[in-house]
Amino acid sequence: MKSILDFNRARQAGRPIVMVTAYDAAMARLVAVSEADVILVGDSAAMVVHGLPSTVHATLDMMVMHTAAVRRGAPEHVIVADLPFLSFRQGREVAVRAAGALLQAGATAVKLEGVTGHEDVIAHLVGSGIPVMGHLGLTPQSVNQLGGYRLQGRSEAEAARLRAEAGRLEELGAFSLVLECVPAALAAEITASLAITTIGIGAGNGTSGQVLVLNDLLGLDAGFRPRFARRYLDGHAAILTALNDYARDVRGARFPAREEVLA
Ligand SMILES: Nc1nc(=O)c2c([nH]1)NC[C@@H]1CN(c3ccc(C(=O)N[C@@H](CCC(=O)O)C(=O)O)cc3)CN21
Numbered sequence: 001m002k003s004i005l006d007f008n009r010a011r012q013a014g015r016p017i018v019m020v021t022a023y024d025a026a027m028a029r030l031v032a033v034s035e036a037d038v039i040l041v042g043d044s045a046a047m048v049v050h051g052l053p054s055t056v057h058a059t060l061d062m063m064v065m066h067t068a069a070v071r072r073g074a075p076e077h078v079i080v081a082d083l084p085f086l087s088f089r090q091g092r093e094v095a096v097r098a099a100g101a102l103l104q105a106g107a108t109a110v111k112l113e114g115v116t117g118h119e120d121v122i123a124h125l126v127g128s129g130i131p132v133m134g135h136l137g138l139t140p141q142s143v144n145q146l147g148g149y150r151l152q153g154r155s156e157a158e159a160a161r162l163r164a165e166a167g168r169l170e171e172l173g174a175f176s177l178v179l180e181c182v183p184a185a186l187a188a189e190i191t192a193s194l195a196i197t198t199i200g201i202g203a204g205n206g207t208s209g210q211v212l213v214l215n216d217l218l219g220l221d222a223g224f225r226p227r228f229a230r231r232y233l234d235g236h237a238a239i240l241t242a243l244n245d246y247a248r249d250v251r252g253a254r255f256p257a258r259e260e261v262l263a
């Protein structure tokens with residue numbers, strides 16, 4: 001996809017939107033030549049790339065660096081970058097500066113979690129020419145409040161709140177929103193009630209598109225296996241085999257071979 005207008009074009013054409021994360025130029029180059037539509041520079045980078053315990057630890061500097069690297073690897077794609085924890089909860093000026101830094105690093109749009117309490121910030125970003133993607137349901141930046149990564153919107157009260165927040169995001173001018181870990185029927189109902197697109201993760205197949213963390217779909221982490229994260233590759237095993245082949249070749253004096261010696 002070349003612009004955010006392609007989100008609604010895809011929905012109108014009945015084509016599911018394919019979103020995947022990337023954090024560096026090498027992976028972005030791969031995604032750019034794949035059939036995936038959109039790249040998310042997720043704040044999951046804090047966990048996946050930096051080994052930090054949660055996305056609470058993502059910083060603006062970190063997100064700017066990853067966004068710039070991904071833009072170099074994918075010059076033509078729509079890139080959505082996550083606004084890090086608290087960067088949109090300290091008033092309009094701080095938020096617009098953070099979002100501006102992400103756009104100047106190469107993002108096409110920003111994503112932010114939740115809506116209640118920062119409605120004015122969302123409207124101000126949109127009014128400033130910054131496309132905003134919302135993120136509802138399981139909002140990982142609130143993990144310390146949610147008490148873990150669990151399905152959201154199970155009670156009727158929670159479902160009603162999610163419906164209202166999704167409608168509010170559309171009213172405030174968000175062009176799309178992520179629904180993370182919510183019941184499939186609720187995600188489908190919210191999608192049908194909105195004119196803007198929804199991108200699901202752990203939210204069933206009734207959304208306008210899907211998003212997965214690249215490392216998850218490549219199976220790079222042997223330990224992280226939530227039910228929604230289908231593995232298209234056992235990357236952990238494949239890479240481990242390559243590494244051990246290399247180690248054995250060095251120890252067995254099979255590497256480097258004659259043609260690999262510069263002389
Ligand atoms: N590598 C990675 N992939 C992600 O999808 C991801 C991150 N990191 N970091 C930020 C958040 C955290 N996310 C998570 C993390 C764990 C579960 C999880 O363990 N889910 C279980 C239990 C569900 C439940 O109890 O309702 C599952 O089996 O799906 C879900 C989403 C999604 N995001």
Ligand SMILES: CC(C)C(=O)C(=O)O
Binds near residue numbers: 041043044045211213
């Ligand atoms: C899981 C997706 C939606 C995300 O926000 C991230 O990767 O940070």
Ligand SMILES: [Mg+2]
Binds near residue numbers: 042043044082140
């Ligand atoms: Mg995120």
